[in-house]
Amino acid sequence: MTINEADPQPQAEPEPVTTAGPGALLREAREAKGWTQAEVARRLNLRLAVIESIDGDQYKAGVALTFLRGYVKAYAKVVGVKEQEVLAAFDGMSGIEQIKAAAPMQSFSRKTRQQASDNWLKRISWLVLLGLLGSLVYWWWQDSGVNYMEPGLDPNVQQQEEPAPEADIPVVAPQLTLPAAPITDDADTTVEATPDTLAPVAAIDEKTAEVTEPTAAPAVATIVETETPAADPRLLAMNFTDDCWIKVTDGRGRVLAEGVQKARQALSLKGEPPFRLILGAPHAASVEYMNKAVDLSSFSAGRVARLTVPKS
The missing domain is CATH 1.10.260.40 (lambda repressor-like DNA-binding domains)
Structure with a gap:
């Protein structure tokens, strides 16, 4: 009996039914x-x-x-x-179902990226904070090391070396010449000079021995005449008894001094004359040029003084 087997035909897969959209x-x-x-x-x-x-x-x-x-x-x-x-x-x-399914996945992906970004920002913030704390600790350690001092010592007072002890100068007693023993006719009354009899005379205390020194010649007073330094036309001197704002410009337009000068402060400025001065408090300043004081009496208190030295 022959059985004819038919070759199975491949069945086509059903195409998905698509619904037309709007x-x-x-x-x-x-x-x-x-x-x-x-x-x-x-x-x-x-x-x-x-x-x-x-x-x-x-x-x-x-x-x-x-x-x-x-x-x-x-x-x-x-x-x-x-x-x-x-x-x-x-x-x-x-196709709407695919769009619906893709939406949650995209939302989850955005959320994951946002979380990763937040974690990265947190790590950077912690690193910056740790760096600041490390800098603070290092500064504190360095500052405490500078301020450390040994007990009993003041770092602002310099230790002075003790002066070396002066060498003791021995006092030498002068040698004394004793007179010869008197000679008498009576042998019994003759006193011989023996070491025992000379001991009280020769024993001189070193502390009571006076060493005679040559008398120094009287000092002759000499008068030294101090010569007045030659006047320098490029030099301007200023002194202040109180706080005073100033501005000094020389003949070349260079600003030699500008700002507030404190009381008991002195300035010595050098430049090309003439000098142009601006004094905020002229009563608190004194100006000297060519070894002569500049007259500032014409400027009253509370008035800014503007003047040229020397006057043209």
């Missing part, structure tokens, strides 16, 4: 009005690419579903198509 319906209504896609985009204040994607039912998964429904609804209202009919066609499209 693009064709909206496109026909737009063409009936004689409008172009650009005209509708201008009326809806949308990009031309959005109107083209709606007419071709080509919706990008990157756009939120709520926005897509809003665009379709506004398109239908402009061209005069019922909104319920257009939205029903939009919701029945097969």
Whole structure:
């Protein structure tokens, strides 16, 4: 018995049933009005690419579903198509499910990226904070090391070396010549000079011995005449008894001094004459030029003095 086995034919996979979207319906209504896609985009204040994607039912998964429904609804209202009919066609499209599924994934991806960015910012903030704390600790350690001093010592007072002890100068007693013993006729009364009899005379205390020194000649008073230094025309001297703001400019326009001068302060300025002076408190300043005082009595207190030295 022969059994003819038929070769099995491959069965074609059923094509997915796609449901038409609202693009064709909206496109026909737009063409009936004689409008172009650009005209509708201008009326809806949308990009031309959005109107083209709606007419071709080509919706990008990157756009939120709520926005897509809003665009379709506004398109239908402009061209005069019922909104319920257009939205029903939009919701029945097969590609809408993919857009719905992609939306949560994109939201999750954005959330993950945001969390990664936040974690990175936190790490940077901690590193900056640790760096500041390290700098603060180092500064405190360095400052405490500078201020450290041994107990009993003041760092502001310099230790003075003790002077070396002066060498003791021995006092030498002068040698004394004793007179010869007197000679008498009576041998019994003769006193011999023996060491025992000379001891009281020769024993002289070193402390009571006086050393005679040559008398110094009287000092002759000499008068030294101090010569007055020659006057320098390039030198200007100033002294202050109180705080005074000044500005001094020489003949070449160079500012030699400017600012507030304190009480009991002196200045010696050198430049090319003539000097132009501005004194905020002339009563607190004294000016000397060519070894002569400059008269400032004409300037009253509270008045700024402006003068030229020497006067032209």
